[in-house]
Amino acid sequence: MQPEFTEVQRFLLDCPPFDELTGEQRQWVAQNIDAAYVNEHNVDALFKQHSPALYIVRSGGFDLLAPDGHLIERLESHDLFGFPSLLSGRPVVNKLKVIEDGIIYIVSAAMFDKLRQHARAFEQYFIRAHGQRLLSEVARRSPREVGPGRGEATVNADASNNRDFNETERLTANASRPSVTEKSPGYDTLELTIAEVISREPVTVSSTASIREAAELMRDEKVSSVMVTGADLGLHPTSSKLFGILTDRDLRNRVIAQGLSYDIQVNAVMTQAPATVYGRQTLMDALTLMTQHNIHHLPVLDDNDQPIGMITNTDLMRQQRSEPVMLISAINKADTREQLVAEAQHIPAYMQTFAARVHDTTMVGRLLASLTDSMTRKLISLYEQEHGVAPSAYCWIAFGSQGREDQVLSSDQDNGLLLGNGLNEQQLEWFKGLGEYVCTGLNECGIPLCPGDIMASNPDCRRTLDGWLDRFQTWTESPTPKALMYCQIFFDSRMVHGNKRLYQRYRDEVAKLGKSEFFLGNLARLQVSVQVPLGLFNRFRGTESGKDSDLINIKRYGIALINDIVRIYSLQAGLTAPQTLVRLEQLRGSNLLNRKDNQSLAEAWQFLTQLRLQHQLDIWGTDKSKNALDPDELSTLTRRQLKTAFRIIKDCQQGVGLKFGRIG
Amino acid sequence: MWSAIKRWWQTHKARRKPWTEHRYIALDIETSGLDPTNDQILAIAWVEVSPPVIHYTTGRYYLIKHDKTDLKQSPVIHGLVKKDFIETSELCDVMKALAAALNNKILICHHIQLDWRFLKQAAKHCDIQLSPLALFDTLAFEASRLKRQQHHIQRGSLTLSACRSRYGLPEYDSHHAFSDAVGCAELMLAQGYKFAGSSKSSIF
Numbered sequence: 001m002q003p004e005f006t007e008v009q010r011f012l013l014d015c016p017p018f019d020e021l022t023g024e025q026r027q028w029v030a031q032n033i034d035a036a037y038v039n040e041h042n043v044d045a046l047f048k049q050h051s052p053a054l055y056i057v058r059s060g061g062f063d064l065l066a067p068d069g070h071l072i073e074r075l076e077s078h079d080l081f082g083f084p085s086l087l088s089g090r091p092v093v094n095k096l097k098v099i100e101d102g103i104i105y106i107v108s109a110a111m112f113d114k115l116r117q118h119a120r121a122f123e124q125y126f127i128r129a130h131g132q133r134l135l136s137e138v139a140r141r142s143p144r145e146v147g148p149g150r151g152e153a154t155v156n157a158d159a160s161n162n163r164d165f166n167e168t169e170r171l172t173a174n175a176s177r178p179s180v181t182e183k184s185p186g187y188d189t190l191e192l193t194i195a196e197v198i199s200r201e202p203v204t205v206s207s208t209a210s211i212r213e214a215a216e217l218m219r220d221e222k223v224s225s226v227m228v229t230g231a232d233l234g235l236h237p238t239s240s241k242l243f244g245i246l247t248d249r250d251l252r253n254r255v256i257a258q259g260l261s262y263d264i265q266v267n268a269v270m271t272q273a274p275a276t277v278y279g280r281q282t283l284m285d286a287l288t289l290m291t292q293h294n295i296h297h298l299p300v301l302d303d304n305d306q307p308i309g310m311i312t313n314t315d316l317m318r319q320q321r322s323e324p325v326m327l328i329s330a331i332n333k334a335d336t337r338e339q340l341v342a343e344a345q346h347i348p349a350y351m352q353t354f355a356a357r358v359h360d361t362t363m364v365g366r367l368l369a370s371l372t373d374s375m376t377r378k379l380i381s382l383y384e385q386e387h388g389v390a391p392s393a394y395c396w397i398a399f400g401s402q403g404r405e406d407q408v409l410s411s412d413q414d415n416g417l418l419l420g421n422g423l424n425e426q427q428l429e430w431f432k433g434l435g436e437y438v439c440t441g442l443n444e445c446g447i448p449l450c451p452g453d454i455m456a457s458n459p460d461c462r463r464t465l466d467g468w469l470d471r472f473q474t475w476t477e478s479p480t481p482k483a484l485m486y487c488q489i490f491f492d493s494r495m496v497h498g499n500k501r502l503y504q505r506y507r508d509e510v511a512k513l514g515k516s517e518f519f520l521g522n523l524a525r526l527q528v529s530v531q532v533p534l535g536l537f538n539r540f541r542g543t544e545s546g547k548d549s550d551l552i553n554i555k556r557y558g559i560a561l562i563n564d565i566v567r568i569y570s571l572q573a574g575l576t577a578p579q580t581l582v583r584l585e586q587l588r589g590s591n592l593l594n595r596k597d598n599q600s601l602a603e604a605w606q607f608l609t610q611l612r613l614q615h616q617l618d619i620w621g622t623d624k625s626k627n628a629l630d631p632d633e634l635s636t637l638t639r640r641q642l643k644t645a646f647r648i649i650k651d652c653q654q655g656v657g658l659k660f661g662r663i664g
Numbered sequence: 665m666w667s668a669i670k671r672w673w674q675t676h677k678a679r680r681k682p683w684t685e686h687r688y689i690a691l692d693i694e695t696s697g698l699d700p701t702n703d704q705i706l707a708i709a710w711v712e713v714s715p716p717v718i719h720y721t722t723g724r725y726y727l728i729k730h731d732k733t734d735l736k737q738s739p740v741i742h743g744l745v746k747k748d749f750i751e752t753s754e755l756c757d758v759m760k761a762l763a764a765a766l767n768n769k770i771l772i773c774h775h776i777q778l779d780w781r782f783l784k785q786a787a788k789h790c791d792i793q794l795s796p797l798a799l800f801d802t803l804a805f806e807a808s809r810l811k812r813q814q815h816h817i818q819r820g821s822l823t824l825s826a827c828r829s830r831y832g833l834p835e836y837d838s839h840h841a842f843s844d845a846v847g848c849a850e851l852m853l854a855q856g857y858k859f860a861g862s863s864k865s866s867i868f
Contacts, residue, residue: 003724008720
């Protein structure tokens with residue numbers, strides 16, 4: 001009689017997609033496979049004899065090489081290969097090089113076909129893997145899939161642990177199931193779309209109506225703001241176009257206080273071209289925009305730019321279970337520095353529950369950036385209360401992770417001040433005081449001081465427009481390694497507070513300097529010199545040996561490298577947005593970065609950010625490394641996804657080397 | 665007589681083939697003790713190997729039927745629990761199957777002396793001839809290799825799992841006859857490819 005092959009079965013259970021098979025099917029696999037001891041002496045003959053087939057690495061390490069010798073993948077325990085030929089029917093052209101002898105299981109083509117026919121999830125896995133879409137399994141968990149009936153949605157048992165990729169993989173692999181219910185019981189209302197929460201029809205007034213008419217309408221409709229519209233002179237004569245917005249406050253400040261006649265047209269006093277959101281965007285998007293612009297009303301448009309409603313900060317506050325909104329509001333209401341610091345102490349605990357709840361983990365970085373922005377603005381206004389208003393136009397700028405909005409709780413400060421020209425000693429003293437006040441204040445609020453002193457408290461980071469441009473010019477013209485390192489931080493900037501026009505001039509000039517081919521060439525060569533891990537386990541990694549010991553740093557070798565790659569394309573294109581995903585979106589249609597790489601980079605970035613967040617939640621309260629993971633503690637699928645992400649980074653890094661590295 | 669000479673000649677010729685062209689049976693038995701005359705075989709497992717491949721389809725595992733199943737009053741003997749005794753086979757049926765499998769193949773065990781003595785005893789009892797082409801002991805190979813390299817052989821360093829770990833082979837939950845048979849097959853392949861190197865040489 002045949003044995004039960006307990007050992008192989010246990011291994012297969014930990015080796016997706018074999019975990020998708022029934023126990024009986026797995027047993028059948030174990031009873032029918034071949035196991036080969038693979039060594040440099042037999043590798044070529046073995047694969048000549050046994051291909052095409054699906055191969056499963058049981059132990060050892062192997063490099064899968066393209067015919068030109070280019071490394072496709074470093075294979076370690078639990079990795080699969082050979083299936084592309086099985087699926088496409090094309091002959092096997094890749095070669096295997098033995099790094100360390102080991103056991104490889106061979107699943108014959110006939111067995112593979114039989115499994116595909118009988119196990120749908122098994123087949124689906126390989127189709128996705130073949131299309132290099134393993135990472136998109138994570139992206140599928142975006143809030144867009146969250147349906148409207150939130151409380152009563154039936155939650156499939158599989159979905160209860162939404163932070164386990166393995167579960168998600170299993171869940172999405174079952175493609176026939178309706179996806180609306182793919183939702184865990186806990187999630188944040190900030191993930192709802194704006195269209196889901198706006199409760200009433202838009203209240204609009206024609207731009208040629210009088211102020212009195214507008215006020216009467218607001219009274220009758222019991223609203224604190226109206227949208228001002230006019231005929232769209234463009235392609236759609238029947239549709240209306242949003243011209244502006246008029247609020248209670250505008251009536252008070254711009255009409256009554258100014259003593260204007262109520263008979264003049266609203267377009268004279270409205271806010272023109274206001275910030276808007278689309279109904280398909282999330283409440284998080286609305287919150288970010290409101291805090292960034294310090295506004296309380298946002299007109300909501302449909303995809304044809306037609307007004308569909310208004311969302312206010314009261315609407316956001318009304319959403320239960322959203323501590324972040326309450327937190328931002330508490331920060332904004334703080335009257336003293338002590339109150340602000342006291343409120344800020346709640347941030348870590350709030351962020352932990354928020355992070356554990358949200359599906360789209362990019363929201364965590366954005367929320368932290370929003371909170372940091374709010375605290376910064378509050379500190380600035382507290383300083384102004386004590387020391388009088390600023391003696392000139394200026395901008396408070398966030399760099400690095402706050403600028404990119406991919407902050408984590410341990411991220412330190414990166415900020416600076418952009419000052420007007422011709423300030424005297426006394427005026428400079430005011431800004432010196434501001435820098436010190438805000439930076440120490442942020443530190444008290446839990447945003448650590450920057451060890452590299454990239455802070456507005458450092459005179460080197462308080463500069464006039466020309467002063468900053470001089471600095472950027474030095475970096476771009478004599479790109480020493482240190483200068484290039486600075487560029488990775490300073491080119492990712494966002495204005496937190498101050499004079500928009502001043503910032504825009506600064507940003508446009510900086511963008512011009514960033515397009516220098518000589519500079520980009522040097523930046524590219526620096527980036528290419530960072531070795532991307534080939535394997536996950538220390539002896540197969542191929543990066544500086546021993547540096548991280550058994551742990552693998554996914555910030556340094558992952559997230560930061562993607563940020564770098566995307567930055568170089570953005571600099572070349574002259575983009576001024578700092579966020580990596582926004583940059584990628586704006587780079588769509590670029591001649592240099594093709595669509596597939598663009599999408600892969602976005603998926604890899606999201607995957608790594610998610611993985612890092614999950615890790616940080618897991619190690620919460622311990623002194624374990626915040627960015628370094630132990631590959632042994634990851635599920636097989638996560639390990640494969642991580643390798644996929646590294647592979648994408650490596651390929652794109654080589655692309656950067658080819659496209660930019662030769663110049664300069 | 666003539667057939668015996670013919671057999672000897674074939675064996676002699678076969679032995680000169682490179683080791684990789686032979687076929688092997690990796691085997692492990694579980695016994696109730698260490699004395700072949702008084703103790704019994706409880707389980708036998710084996711699998712066929714044609715280097716560098718182990719054919720799992722050929723894997724066999726038999727629990728042997730005995731009159732009294734409360735062997736030595738212990739519910740657990742070598743990892744076997746009572747419920748494992750439910751589906752058992754007659755020793756002589758198993759020996760017959762083994763004799764067929766061993767034909768023209770080399771028998772591999774870890775510490776083959778012991779297993780071979782038990783097998784011979786059982787074969788005699790069933791009046792069956794076991795005639796493998798040769799015997800290969802992964803333990804003896806390892807011991808002589810270590811001695812050649814002038815290693816001091818420490819206690820416990822020659823167990824199957826200790827030997828396997830020296831070759832970087834995965835850790836198996838041992839003490840199941842079939843895992844040990846597979847483990848032994850993998851060890852033999854690792855020894856062969858690491859130390860007999862290219863397929864030209866013979867390890868016998």
